[in-house]
Structure formats: structure tokens, C-alpha cells
Amino acid sequence: MDDVVVVRAGSGPQVLLVHGGAGPRTTWGALSAMADRWALAYVHRRGYPPSPAPSAGQDYEVDARDLAPLLAGCPHVVAHSYGVLAALIAAAAAPGSVRSLTLIEPPLTYLVRGDNDVARLEHLGDTVLTYGMDTDPSDLREFLHLSGGSADDGPLPHQVVAGVRRAHGARLPSQARPRLDLIRRARIPVLVASGGHAAAHERICDALAIALGGERTVHVGAGHFVAAAPGFTDRLDTFIRMSESQDPRT
Template identity: 40%
Template sequence: MPGITVEVWGAGERVVLVHGSLATGPSEWRCQRPLADEGYEVVVPTRRAYVHTSVGEDFLSDGADVAELLGDGAHLVGHSYGGLAALVAADLRPEAVRSLVLAEPPLFQVAADHPAVRRLELRLRAAFASRTGDREFLEHFLHVVGVPVDELSAALLDELVALVPALRRARQPWEARVPVDGLRTAPYPVVAVSGRHDEAFHAVCAALAHDHRAELRVIQGAGHEVQTVAEEFNAVLRDLWHGSRERAPDGVSGRCRLGHGSATGPSGTPAPG
């Protein structure tokens, strides 16, 4: 598919995992790779802004790309900014969505009246309006969205700096309306996952549960990077995908640690989203 790259892990029932900002697909979803050994075809795109960093990420065009990856039907998972793209894809092809997981999406419109959400949006607007260097912007941005910067190596931060232009040029959540109203009558189940590390992100997830028919799940211990708490996050996916309470296989537990060359970003590597 022009503009994006796609890795496919395993074979079986299709799953599409959509990464967030400052990340590639494989780096963000490395903790979910074991699901490929459990009867799933795990489709892992890298969104076009992180293939061609001369462009900014755009949840509208990303959503159209993701919609094509759904094939005849797939479970859809989006983390952080990737959750916005997942919502666009689900709106374009609701009949092809078997389930939808939104992990810490910056979907500020659903909780726009919440004081913490207003504060976070204002802080992000200020960050994006600043003229600081990319390294300073990166560390400030990660701090704002709840990524533990002190856990990231200097080498990893250097890798992430190269991805900052895609983020700084992005279509921001407040610059276009994300299609969310259809969730109330969607023919598929929806789960919102909160890391409960930040009042604003939790308010968004709670609003999705209260007003948009999502089930709220909380996974703590990794801030914004909920997918790195591998055992718990993968259990949420399994519970949704086949309704069982099966736990992770032996050897897959705890948090997927972040390290140089193994992750990237706010919503991916270990950074933000």
C-alpha cells in the first residue's frame, strides 16, 4: 500500500494494531507479538508520517489507510494518536470491524468540559506553538502526555528526536472532528483502556464508557504506554476477542521494558502517543 509499510505476524483471525506518535508499528506493539502464536494474523502498519517524515501525521488519511487493512473483517486496536485513526477507519467501514480497543486516545472532544482535559489541551497547544528545538520539544511533550522520560535512555531519546517533525506537523485532535457518535450504535464491542496516570486521559476514557457505550478497563504501571504492561493489556484483548478469561502464557508477564532499538515514542516505543 503506497505511503505506509505493513508487517504481518502469524496467521488466523485478523487483528490490526495502529500505533501512536513518535513510533513505528513494530516498535510500539512488540509486547503484542506473542498473540501471533495464538491463532491471530496480527497486521502492524507503520503510519505514513513515520515512513516519510517529510509529512505530518494525519488521523484522517491514516484512518483511510487503516480501513483498507481491515479486509473482510478484523479486530481493531489503536493507541494514543492511533486511536483517532482507528476511529476514522471504523467510521468508514463499520461492517468490517469485529471489535475496537481505544487505548488512551487524545479524544478531547468527548470530555471537552472536563477541567483537566481543557488544561491538557491548552498545554499541548502551547507546546506545538513553541519554537523550541526538537530535543527540548520532545522531552516537554513526553512529560505532558505522561511518559516517564527518566526511564528512557539517551540513545532512545536521540532516536525519537528524528521522529519529532512528523509530530510537530501533525493534524492535531482539535483541528478536525473525530467521528465518534457512531460508537453508540456500532455493531461491534468497544473497550477504552486508561492508564489512570493522568486525570485528562482518564476523563476521556471514562466519557467513552459513560456516553459512547465503551467498556472501561484500567491498566496501571506504565503511564501512557499501557500496551507495555503486556500480561494485562494482552488479557484485555483476549477477553474481548474470544470472551475468555485466559491469562497470558507462561513467560509473558509484567511490563515490556523500553530500550534502545526496541521502542520508539509516545505511543509506541516507550514514549508518548
């Protein structure tokens, strides 16, 4: 089987969850209670079992093609970090197939040019994805701190090393140019969320919300893994319910 695996829980309107560099359990575990109201569909991107491995490195263009058939049911899409790139590409290709978009701390650094913090984030991300565990140790730990990985002194945990190796050779997010204009033109409800832990992420999310005409929210307490922060689940639930009520198809 070459298809990616989607694990489903709950019932109701579908919420498609697209993780980034960490797996679905780490990224979305705090949202499990939402299955009381929504049909949660946990996408496992290529390279994250039980989905198959990618033919080359991680690639948001391939991920977008994997997401395309999953939009047939017109879900609400919630995406995190690297997974946002694929979600935006897929949504721009079929904007009528997405009820809402919730976008969490994407690496869309091109939206904020001339900012030193954002430029540093772009440099670190491109370097780690290009060189993997051969990245300068201080740069690697700085990147891990910004992206939610353990970056304490001492040996890196096994799961963090595995994550860096999985990301090694990925298509660089700095090359992504999703058609934000098509998404805004389609008037898809958008919520852009961040964790209040890094200036670069805040400025990118501010710019993305403006570009898409979307709502903006900040939830402190879980770093890059914003879905686990206090208040996020309630905010997401409210946003999806409002998007449902405004959709003429419901």
C-alpha cells in the same frame, strides 16, 4: 510505492494494530505472544519506515484513508493515542468492516469540556505539534511525561527529539470529531483502556467508553504505553475472543 506497510505475524482472526506517536515496536512489542492465537497486522503509519513519508505533516485523516482498505478482512482493530483518531474515522465510515475496537488513551479532549486537567493536555498537545522543539522546555517535558516520552532532567534522548520533530506540524487532535454515534449505532464491541497515570487520560477514556457504550479497563505500570502494562495482554485476548464468539459471521 505509496501504500503504507503492514507487517504480519501469527495466524487466526486478524488483529490490526494502529500505533500513535511511537512506532509499532515500542507500542505493541508486549503483544507479540498473541501471535499464537491471532494474526497480528502491525500498521506502520506514514513517516514510520518502511512506510513512505507523509506529503505534509502527520494527519489522522490521511491515516484513516490508509486504514480503509485494510478493513476489507473485517479485523479486530487495536489503536493507540493519535492512531485512535484514524481508527475511529475509518470505523465510522465502514462500521460493518470492524469486528471490535480497542482504543487506548486517545487525545479526544473535546469529550470532556470544563476540566482543567483535560484542557491542559489539549493545550500542551496543540502547542508541541505546532512548535515542535521550539516549545517552551517545561511545557515540552510536561507533554512528554503525559505522552510516554522520556522527560527526565538533562538532554532529551535522540529518539525522543526525533519523535517531536516527526510530530511537528501534524493535524491537531483537538480538531478531530469522529462520528462516534455511527460506531455505537453499529453495535461494534468496544474496549477503552488507560494506564492510570494521568487524570486527563482517565477522564477522556471514561467519557469515550460512555459515548460508545463500551467496556472500560485500566492497567497500571507502563504509563501511556498501556499495551505493555501487566494484565493488558490477557484482557485484550479475552475481549477479542468474546467479540469473536458474539459475531454472527463467525
